[in-house]
Amino acid sequence: MKVVVDMNKCQDHGQCVFAAPDVFSFDEAGRLAYVSDPDDALRDDVEEAADVCPLQAIRIED
């Protein structure tokens, strides 16, 4: 699974961090960091994260 976040859209709401903490996190500076090729077992979590992003900035490719 490939995850892409449009960082131009991201406004640091952090809803994805709640939904998929193994994939999304905030770095020391408070900016979003994420795993771009998470294990397929995390697909439900990542789909949830994409759903709850207020800016709809998360895309799942394949």
Added chain:
Amino acid sequence: MGAPIVVAGASMAGLRAAEQLRAAGWDGPITLVGDEPHMPYNRPPLSKEVLAGKAPFESLAFRPRASVSDVEWRLGAKVVAADLARRIVELHGGEVLPYAGLVVATGMRPGRLRCPGPVDGRHTVRTLADAQGLREALTRPGARVVVVGAGFIGCEVAATAVALGAAEVTVVDPLPLPMMGPLGELLARALLKRHKERGVRFALGTGVAGFEGDDRVTGVVLGDGRVLPADVVVESVGSVANTEWLEGNGLDLADGVLTDEHLRVGGRPAVVAVGDVARFPNARYDGVPRRVEHWSIPTDTAKHAAKVLAAHLAGADIAPAPFAPLPTFWSDQHDFRLQSFGAPVLGKDDVRVLDGDLDGDVLAGYHQGGRLVGVVALGGQAAAAAAARYRAELLKQPALTA
């Protein structure tokens, strides 16, 4: 092929319901009926980025999951009636659709002021077309803007109008402070101060008695007799549930459509309601059915309702835990954000500053019976992050009534 699940309403809640029905195993046909001509799109930017011209209208479209590529979209079509006993809905124009399951996702429309005066120049913000029209009006040089209603949308639109360079922006509300309902007095007072510092004027504690002007609005007459000159009026005075089409089925439609603890409607397991039209009890709190207009609710309700409906149609006997979402909302205004978790509205009589101070980044805690029931952050990223740290605690709590 059997009858479809008909999803009445093709906005965010309708889309999420269709996606979640697939995720819950329903592989039969799905038909979505929506009165707007557009595919589902994200509404929050309509009062902010899109209104400000920072994001194009096209950027709002949701990307439907691949699992719903085979559903039928009936856009620009409106459900006008339903006979739940016969399992049919009727579209404008007379077409009748039989259904195996029905998802009520028809949402809300803006409430309107009923006082006398011209209609031209008065705007609402709910749809793409609304936002396009309002943007045109706000970007005319020297526009004097009166926003009626100091709730979420009113406060956001006022902030955007100031940023767009409107000559005057005045917010009118019968209550003494902006966003008094969701925030309570302490934060509402801090919010008022921030808006004033950024150029928004307020006429509070008074309603609107009428509009001046012949063909179009030139002024807003307040309840206290003052007249505010206006080229553009924005009415953000609450919303009305689109439930007329459900009348005649013996349902409680007093404010949205009443559901049980699994979002089922009228004791009929084949009918569920999702999104802000659903008036549901939240098992996390007092069990009193309420409609909730937060952005997170379409997704939360769709997930639960789709599971329940798909299981019923498959003849499966499931007994999920009652629907108990943790509410969350945000609002971006000027250069700051409001971010909430939990149910601050239940704890407005006991509000404490948990972190920061009211002039900077601040986090307020709302308590009932001494227990934290919600938090609201006001400020920048640090305040929102502080609110997020309380989310786990709010999630862990058992129901207040337990």
